Amino acid sequence: MDLYLFDFDKTLYAYDFRKRLPELSVITGASQYHLAKTWWAGGYERRAESGEWPTPDEYFAEFERVTGAALTLRDYQESRKLASIPIPQSVAALAHAATLGTVSVLSNNPSPFAVSLPVLAPDVFAVVGGNVLVSSELGVRKPKPEAYRLALEHYGARAEDAFFADDSLENVEGARELGITGHHLTYVDGVPQTDALLGAIERFSQR
Known part of the structure; x- marks a missing residue:
């Protein structure tokens, strides 16, 4: 088949990432600039996509370590849904x-x-x-x-x-x-x- x-x-x-980032900023209390610079510009999202943190728990733990901002699965879904x-x-x-x-x-x-x-x-x-x-x-x-x-x-x-x-x-x-x-x-x-x-x-x- x-x-x-x-x-x-x-x-x-x-x-549209421009809709997602502001929501993440509201959820976490961190500035859009800080989140974008530390996580995305820092290459961590790409590394995550390549399997470096293969479970959601590992992903969120690394996200908090890098950005200092706590994120839950529900937070991820809410912000991602706004952009999709x-x-x-x-x-x-x-x-x-x-x-x-x-x-x-x-x-x-x-x-x-x-x-x-x-x-x-x-x-x-x-x-x-x-x-x-x-x-x-x-x-x-x-x-x-x-x-x-x-x-x-x-x-x-x-x-x-x-x-x-x-x-x-x-x-x-x-x-x-x-x-x-x-x-x-x-x-x-x-x-x-x-x-x-x-x-x-x-x-x-x-x-």
């Missing part, structure tokens, strides 16, 4: 792909994201269920080849039977290097070109 892999941020859901807005046509494309084969999210995100998907994106979770592969759990970020190899192994799929959609061309090219059919979700004047995504899914299913 064919495998359809979808990125999450800016592919299934729009993501569904792209209805992309979610519809995901649902359509589910009628054609196995669907899964494949996302570069830290450990709290995987357990938070039912809260952040209930419509996506309703389609994929437990089929959520997050870089923090895989121990490697896209576009490294190992991320895609692990995804294929997880579902017992061959590269030639896999489709992958992402807003990052670099990530798409990483998948293509392994023989996976990749679709780059482009934006025109800030609007995702979801018709092209649906068309790409159809072409792949009929190959």
Whole structure:
């Protein structure tokens, strides 16, 4: 059976960090500048996405150590949800792909994201269920080849039977290097070109 892999941020859901950071500042009492400088600019989020703190408890402990600000899973979910807005046509494309084969999210995100998907994106979770592969759990970020190899192994799929959609061309090219059919979700004047995504899914299913 064919495998359809979808990125999450800016592919299934729009993501705006400018909405998330102010909420984190309110929740923690730390300034936006301090949080951005210590955690994100300091490279800790990227390290978390690469699996350095593979559980939510480890992630939040490191976040507090680095920033001095305590954060809970609920805090994470509230701030992340503010920054995440569904792209209805992309979610519809995901649902359509589910009628054609196995669907899964494949996302570069830290450990709290995987357990938070039912809260952040209930419509996506309703389609994929437990089929959520997050870089923090895989121990490697896209576009490294190992991320895609692990995804294929997880579902017992061959590269030639896999489709992958992402807003990052670099990530798409990483998948293509392994023989996976990749679709780059482009934006025109800030609007995702979801018709092209649906068309790409159809072409792949009929190959």
